[in-house]
Amino acid sequence: MKGFIIYSRKENELTEKRDYSVSRLMAAAKAKGIDLDIITPNQLELVVTRSDKKSILIDNKPTSIPDFVIPRLGSDTTYYAFAVIRQLEHLGVYVCNGADSIAAVKDKLHMHQLLAYSNLPTPKTMLVKFPVDIKVVRREIGFPLVIKNVTGTQGSGIYLCESEEKFTDIMELVYSNNEKANIILQECVQTSLGRDLRAFVLGGRVIGCMKRSSDVSFKANFSRGGHVEAFEPTPEIEWLATETARLANLDIAGIDLLFDHDGYKICEANSAPGFHGMEKAIGKHIAEDILDYITLKTGINAGR
Template sequence: MSETLELGWEEWVGLPDLALPAIKAKVDTGARTSALHAVAVEPFGTDKNPQVRFIMHPNPDDPAIEVICSAKVIDRRMVTSSNGVAESRYVIRTPIEIGGQSWPIDVSLTNRETMGYRMLIGRSALKKGVSVSPGQSFCQPKLEFDLYKKKSRKGGVKSRPLRIGILTQEPKNYSNRRMIEAAEARGHVIETIPTSRCFMAINNEKPEVHYNGKALPRYDAIIPRIGSKITFYGMAVVRQFESMGVYCVNPAIAIGSSRDKLLAHQILSQHKLGMPNTAFARSSRDTEGIIDLVGGSPVVVKLLESTQGKGVILADSRKAATALVDAFRGLDAHFLVQEFVKEANGSDIRCFTVDGKVVGAMMRTAKAGEFRSNIHQGGTGRKVRLTKEERAVAIKAAKALRLNVAGVDILRSDTGPKILEVNSSPGLEGIEKATGKDIAATIIECIENNVGTVFHSPVKKPRKRVIKKKT
């Protein structure tokens, strides 16, 4: 048996799945269908999973409150407005809350900027047991627009589908496939974007990222998976998305800091984090000096822009180290010299951090005759239990470099954990197979927890013209 509910001709309602806790709506039994104010309406998704994204300004008197909404499209139909104009509208289904009761309604999206109410509730939206008293208003409890002030810019948006983009040159690799699977399993739409094919319109009015001759749509989030060969250009694309207000899992400045091994080590040292003794010099006259600074041979020589263990060489003797350093200088290459931590015995620990937590860890062991433990260099991985200190070091390192998603590589030395490297695009295959954990889903959950929904944009007031009186 349905509960009775009396409504007046105007009521306060909430649409919780759209992050709209308070809307002043007009109840009109003369209208068959319901309508909701929406601007910047953008369809996305596939034919099998059509979605729509739009912006809602719930308070007609305060355009600074802007709510980004998205929902599944159930229909697209021609609707004739009260002034006799027919238009094609997207129709969504969403729960409505009035007076402590909730039920699903179908509502079309249209621009109601000139209307007195941001929402119109027609008779088809009234469930059994609901009656309307046309001569009364606000029969149910009143709400306030102040509810939007309590909503954080980052409050979690698990109730609505997100449009997510992966910036990548390798759309079919394991990591990208897994994140696509995880996002779709949680009801989101996710697309790969070729980083090198993006180009940018840089201006202060409407910054855009273009691809294939067209401006890309507004994404809720971007996952940067930028190849090391296009770091500079990839960072520029990420910065452009940031300027558009898009949440980027790892910001451009963090990617740049982690990719520059010298800068990364300098930042880590500023945060008092342990690492192998490291030296850097330019002049050939300082070769002996930097070898001595790291404790003498054997030493590890690393190219500053190396990844996946490439460009990392072990010099067993002082003579070999000197020859290697001189050879790199002859190629005008930038490199670091580090101490070789012998007691690590060709193993290191990859700690995978997401949103300030270690969500997985594996011990990587180099193949026979090799000192590099990278999976890409033939190393093997197995699940490992971290010490309290190792966990704290990994979290602190990711935070120091401002990375929300990171792979922190740690050596177990006689003097405690030492950080080898912090990776801004860590692969998922090794860590997921070693730990059995769904790391991809954890990354998508991080996005859900950090994507903004309610924004309070400052509205510029027109400057008053001052007329000087003649004296």
């Protein structure tokens, strides 16, 4: 069984701390007898032809298409990487997750539209239009509020803004640097400041759930120093997580939930979720579960 991980760094550049999830997948594949290689987008040449549907160009050499591909670029997926992933899908390769699913999750506003129009609980969200009308922001969102880049991961590009004065200063700074910046505003769910939940969904079921918390920041990401502990998923958590993954057609998903007064709100979805914190909280089995799921989906024996 042959597979590729599409990632930003080659195998000899990986470190356990920075690239934990990819390193774990590589080790688990080796233990299972799966031939798994890391391919960066820059190694691939995209040639669209109807004559050869059994190979692709890697480092300028024709290479047989793999049985499966795991994209691990998440919100950093470029247009070129999307094109490569779509090409592999057209060639009949099983891609976990597909290009359309990654694109849907990468655009945070689109994802919130999808969730809200499916009647799922999410923070009230507003797209910024420059120049910003502070009266509309005050009326529709209120303060404090959360400012987010439309794309971003691991807590990057997310800011808590407590007052109108700070908000005006931040928007002026953003506008002066990029008047076409895509920024969204969200209501601040104050009952969840400094804590949230991450549910790991694989193949339509929750295989792990953890609570993340921080003593120093309103962002509780493990990658930013947050504390993690196992959390028993309730039926509500399982439904919100699996339904979010289903709407975006994600085989693998990290679904972040906020603690609300009477339940939970969906914060965001991740198409290439890291699982260092999850395995620290619940034990090491996420990488193995992913590969077992892919083996089941493709119907190919791991050692083939």
